[in-house]
Structure formats: C-alpha cells, structure tokens
Amino acid sequence: MQTSQFAITEGDFRSLFIRDVLDGLQQPKKSLPSKYFYDSQGSQYFDQICNLEEYYPYRTELSMLPDVARDLNSILQNSWEIVEFGAGSLVKIRLLLQQLDNIEHYVPIDIAGDHLRQASDRLQQEFPQVSVLPIEADFTQPAPLPETRSLPKLGFFPGSTIGNFSPEQAQIFLSNIRQSLGKHSRLLIGVDTKKDPNVLHNAYNDSMGVTAAFNRNILTHINRICDANFDSQTFAHYAFYNPVASRIEMHLISTLAQEVNIDDQMIAFSEGENIHTENSYKYTPDEFLALAATSGWDREKIWQDKAHMFSIFLLSAR
Numbered sequence: 001m002q003t004s005q006f007a008i009t010e011g012d013f014r015s016l017f018i019r020d021v022l023d024g025l026q027q028p029k030k031s032l033p034s035k036y037f038y039d040s041q042g043s044q045y046f047d048q049i050c051n052l053e054e055y056y057p058y059r060t061e062l063s064m065l066p067d068v069a070r071d072l073n074s075i076l077q078n079s080w081e082i083v084e085f086g087a088g089s090l091v092k093i094r095l096l097l098q099q100l101d102n103i104e105h106y107v108p109i110d111i112a113g114d115h116l117r118q119a120s121d122r123l124q125q126e127f128p129q130v131s132v133l134p135i136e137a138d139f140t141q142p143a144p145l146p147e148t149r150s151l152p153k154l155g156f157f158p159g160s161t162i163g164n165f166s167p168e169q170a171q172i173f174l175s176n177i178r179q180s181l182g183k184h185s186r187l188l189i190g191v192d193t194k195k196d197p198n199v200l201h202n203a204y205n206d207s208m209g210v211t212a213a214f215n216r217n218i219l220t221h222i223n224r225i226c227d228a229n230f231d232s233q234t235f236a237h238y239a240f241y242n243p244v245a246s247r248i249e250m251h252l253i254s255t256l257a258q259e260v261n262i263d264d265q266m267i268a269f270s271e272g273e274n275i276h277t278e279n280s281y282k283y284t285p286d287e288f289l290a291l292a293a294t295s296g297w298d299r300e301k302i303w304q305d306k307a308h309m310f311s312i313f314l315l316s317a318r
C-alpha cells in the first residue's frame with residue numbers, strides 16, 4: 001500500500017497542545033478545544049458513546065448510508081477520489097465502498113497516526129481495487145492532498161463533526177476544503193438536525209455516565225501531554241441545549257476552589273467555575289444549506305431518516 005504522511009513531530013504536537021490549553025484557560029471565560037478529547041482513551045469513550053441508546057446521531061447516520069451509497073453510485077460517473085476528514089476507525093467508508101463502483105483512491109485524514117495506518121491496512125485488504133492513501137494530519141488545518149492522477153474529488157465528512165465548529169469556523173472550514181478538493185468536487189456531509197431539546201439533552205447526558213467520562217478525560221489527556229496535575233474527579237460534567245445559540249454546550253465545573261499546574265504555569269479555579277469544553281451545533285436543512293452556500297457549496301441532494309433526526313447532504317462545488 002502506498003502511504004502519504006504529513007505528520008507533525010511529537011515535540012511540535014506538545015508545544016501546540018500546551019499553547020492551546022493555556023490560551024483557553026487564561027481567558028476570563030475558560031475553554032478548551034474539543035479536538036483534545038481524542039487521545040486513545042477518549043476515542044474509546046467516543047466509540048462507547050456511539051453505541052449508547054441515547055446517542056442517536058451515529059446509528060441514525062449509519063442506517064442511512066447504504067441508501068445514500070446506492071443513490072450516489074448512479075450520480076458519480078467515471079473515476080473518483082474520496083477524501084475523508086477525521087476518518088477515525090474507517091467504519092462508515094465501508095458502507096460507501098461496498099456500493100460505489102467508480103472509486104480509484106481513498107484518502108483518509110486523521111491525527112491518530114498509528115490507529116489510522118492499522119485501519120487503512122485492513123481496509124486496503126478488503127477493497128484491493130481502491131488505492132488507500134492515509135494522511136496523518138489535523139484535518140481542521142489545511143493540508144496538502146497526495147499527488148495523485150487528477151481525479152474529481154468527493155469530500156466525506158460524516159458524523160456531524162461540522163457541528164463541533166462554530167458557524168463562522170464551519171464556514172471557513174467548508175471554504176478551505178472546497179479550495180483543496182478543487183473544481184468539480186462534491187462533498188457528502190452528515191449534519192445533526194434541530195429536534196426536541198429533551199432528546200438532545202439525553203444524548204449528551206447518558207444514564208451510564210460515558211459522556212461524563214469522555215468530557216473529564218480531556219483533563220487526563222492534558223495531564224499526560226502537558227505535565228499538568230488536574231484531579232478530573234473534582235470537575236463535574238454539565239451539558240445542556242442552548243436554544244438561542246442552537247447548540248449543545250458541554251462544560252466541566254470545578255466542585256472546589258483549586259489551583260492546577262500546567263507545564264510551568266498555574267491556573268486557579270474558584271468553586272463552581274466552568275471550563276467550556278465543546279459545542280455541538282444543530283441545524284435545520286435550510287440553515288445548513290445557507291451556511292454551505294456562503295462557502296461555495298450548492299445543494300445537490302438531501303437524505304433524511306424517517307423521524308428527521310439526521311440529515312446527509314450531497315453538495316457540489318460552485
């Protein structure tokens with residue numbers, strides 16, 4: 001298998017991580033970038049979240065993909081390259097590759113290099129007709145795509161990960177990928193929809209406490225990489241739907257006044273003070289199409305499940 005990598009060094013990763021963490025925690029309203037949930041423990045918690053009864057987005061999107069792939073196969077003529085942003089364990093791409101006849105290259109981009117390489121090797125064996133070309137990179141940053149024969153590109157961004165960006169960040173991200181995928185490209189993107197706030201609330205406050213563990217794990221990850229001494233058990237998980245901003249907000253609330261050392265800095269928390277760890281924006285189909293349009297993407301097709309819990313969009317580059 002050919003491999004392409006643009007990995008950053010461990011030292012660079014640590015310096016960027018410390019800078020991001022201190023930037024967020026030295027603001028009057030403390031926050032952390034949600035991308036730091038995903039060390040290997042965090043990825044395992046996320047996999048567990050995906051199997052929870054309350055967390056409907058994963059299973060709903062998964063159940064829609066076979067139909068989407070069937071429709072897509074009649075739309076994508078000639079040869080295509082799929083580029084997946086934040087590809088993870090490469091579960092969803094299988095549902096596309098099983099039905100798409102015209103995919104020559106598949107380029108999964110993910111920051112978790114070892115995991116990506118192992119998953120890519122397995123996928124390559126299952127789909128020998130497709131060249132699997134993994135890239136170890138932070139997909140939120142523009143990165144060069146591998147030099148391949150110039151095939152039209154289909155971006156794939158499932159899971160409503162776009163909801164973890166603010167609308168402004170989402171607009172910039174969608175414009176950037178439009179730029180890197182190039183002319184005649186398309187984008188298949190999964191987006192969580194607005195719905196009963198109680199259903200949303202339960203999805204981020206599961207009865208098994210897995211989401212709480214996932215949220216707290218960001219502190220354990222910081223301890224390991226940034227030489228910090230958070231006691232994650234002194235922070236309470238707090239998640240709620242904010243209907244004005246149309247987003248789930250996740251926070252960690254310090255249950256006591258405390259000081260935490262991070263690298264060579266000290267951060268003080270008062271009792272009840274919060275760290276904002278994640279937003280998960282929810283969009284009606286029209287709201288999302290309006291956002292995508294401002295980034296140069298036009299509507300080609302929309303799929304929704306029967307209960308309208310989740311939407312998948314096929315967009316084409318203008």
Ligand code: AVI
Nearest residue numbers: 049159160161164204211280
């Ligand atoms: C990855 N992302 C789309 C998930 C979400 O629903 O926003 C992350 C997550 N956070 C808590 N539960 C799941």
